C-alpha cells in the first residue's frame with residue numbers, strides 16, 4: 001500500500017528477528033521530538049503548551065542518533081513541535097539516514113522550501129506534510145491563513161527535487177467526509193504524493209479548542225463515510241489495510257503503546273506519544289518499568305477516544321505478521337473497495 | 341474483613357475452592373451477606389439508589405484522630421441500626437467484602453482465554469455505571485501485581501444475551517470499551533452497592549474476542565442449565581470442534597480464576613476497614629445505546 005519495498009522488507013525482517021529472539025515488547029517507530037517549539041498554534045495540538053525554557057530546549061543531533069540506536073526501531077518519525085524550526089534538522093536527518101533508519105520528517109511545511117536545498121533525497125527519507133483539509137479547512141485548523149498554499153508549494157518543490165513525499169491528515173469534528181475525500185484526491189492526483197497517513201485527532205486535554213475532537217463512534221462513522229466515497233480506490237495510504245479497517249470499526253484492536261515509543265527533550269515519555277505521565281532516562285526503563293497493561297481502550301479513561309496510528313498501527317502490523325493471510329485478505333478487500 | 345466469593349455458576353464455585361456462594365441472580369445473594377442493609381432486609385432488584393452506609397457498630401473503635409475504625413473483623417452488625425448517609429472519607433465498618441468471580445466472554449482482542457479482568461467499572465446498557473470501592477480496587481491491583489498474576493483492569497459489561505460471534509463482540513467492544521462480558525456482574529454489584537457492601541469483580545476470559553460460540557451456548561440464558569446445553573451439543577456434530585475448543589478454553593479460564601481469587605482473598609483478609617466511598621451520584625449518566633463512556 002505505498003510503502004517502499006525496501007522499507008517493507010526491512011520492517012518484516014526486524015519483526016521476524018524480534019519473534020525469534022522471543023521479545024514480547026519491541027519498538028516499531030521511534031517518535032522523536034527534538035523540540036516542542038512550533039511556528040503554528042493549531043486548534044487540536046497538545047504538544048506546544050510548555051513554558052519558554054522548555055520550548056527553548058532542543059535535542060542535539062547526537063542525542064537524536066543515540067535515541068535511535070538505543071531503541072533500535074527501524075522507522076523514525078521526527079515530530080515535535082515543528083522539526084524545521086530546529087537549526088540542525090538537516091544534520092539530524094542525515095545522521096539517521098546514515099544509520100539506515102526510515103525517516104519520516106513531519107512538518108507543517110512553512111519552512112520547507114527554505115530547508116529543501118540542505119536535505120538529500122533518499123529511499124530512507126520521506127517528507128511528511130501536515131495537511132488537515134483543503135485551503136479553508138486547513139487554514140482554519142492551523143489558525144493561520146496562507147498555510148495551505150505554503151504547504152502545497154513546499155510539496156511541489158520537494159517532488160520536483162526528487163523527495164518522497166507523504167502527507168499526514170488529522171480528522172477532526174469539523175472534517176466533513178466529503179472534504180476529506182476531496183483532499184485525498186487532490187493530494188494523490190494533483191500533487192502526486194507518494195502516500196498518505198490519516199488519524200483521528202486525540203482529545204488532548206491541553207489543546208486550545210476542545211470542540212474539535214470526535215468521540216469514538218463518530219470517528220468510526222466518519223471513516224466509514226470517507227472510505228465509501230467514490231474514488232477512494234485511488235488513494236494510497238502508508239498504513240496497513242488492517243489499521244484502515246480498524247478506523248472503520250470493522251476490526252477490533254487494542255492499543256500497542258510500546259510500539260511507538262517517544263523520545264522528547266525530557267527523556268523517554270511514558271506511556272505513549274499522546275499521554276505524558278512522566279519521563280524516564282533510558283529506553284530500557286521505559287519498556288521494563290512501565291505498567292503497559294494499565295493503558296489502552298477500556299483500561300484508561302484517557303484512551304476512550306483514541307484511535308491514533310501511534311497506538312494502533314503497531315497492533316495492525318503485528319496482526320498482519322501473525323496472520324499474513326488476514327493481511328492479504330484485508331488488502332484485497334481494500335483494492336476491491338470492500339475494506340479500506 | 342471477611343471475604344465472600346460470589347460465583348454465578350457451580351463450575352466456577354468449584355474451581356475457586358469450595359466455599360464460594362453460587363449466585364446467578366441478585367435475588368440469590370444470601371441475607372447474611374446483605375444483612376447490613378437497613379430496614380427492609382431485602383436486596384433491591386434494580387439499579388441502586390444513592391448508597392446509604394451505616395455508622396460503625398459494636399466492635400468498632402475510635403482512632404486517635406476521632407475517626408471510627410474497625411478493630412475486629414468478624415463481628416456481626418447490629419440488626420436494627422438505622423441507615424443514614426455517611427460523610428465522605430469516614431471509615432465505615434463492613435463485615436464483608438464480596439468478590440464477584442467467574443468466567444466471561446472476551447471483548448478486548450488482546451486477551452487470551454484465562455486472562456483475568458479486574459473490573460474498574462461495571463456497565464449495563466441504559467444503566468448507571470458502577471465502580472468498586474477505590475481502596476478495594478487499589479488493594480486488589482497491588483495484590484495481583486505482588487503475586488505476579490497477570491491481569492488487566494478494565495470495564496466489564498453485563499448483558500442478558502452476551503455477544504456470541506466475532507462480529508457482535510467487535511461491535512460491543514467498539515461501543516462499550518469493555519474487556520469482557522457476562523450475564524450477572526451488574527445485578528450482583530448493584531444489589532451489593534445498595535446494601536453498602538463493598539464488592540469487586542474479577543472475570544477470567546472464556547471465549548476470546550475472535551471466537552464464535554457454538555449455537556447452543558450462544559442461546560444460553562440465565563435460566564439455562566448445563567445439561568440442556570450438553571443435550572443440544574450432542575445433536576449437532578458439526579459444532580463438536582467448537583465445543584472441544586470451548587472446553588479447552590474453559591479449562592484455561594478456570595485456571596485463571598484459581599490463580600487470581602486466592603490472592604485477592606488473602607490480601608483482603610488483612611483489611612480492617614475501608615473509608616466511606618463517594619456515594620454514586622443520583623442520576624449518574626447511563627451507559628448509552630451507542631457511545632462510549
Ligand code: SF4
Nearest residue numbers: 038040041042045081
Ligand atoms: S499540530 Fe504540529 S504544526 Fe500544529 S501547532 Fe502542533 S506541532 Fe505545530
Ligand code: SF4
Nearest residue numbers: 255272295303306311
Ligand atoms: S490508546 Fe494507546 S496510544 Fe492512545 S492514548 Fe491510550 S495508551 Fe496512548
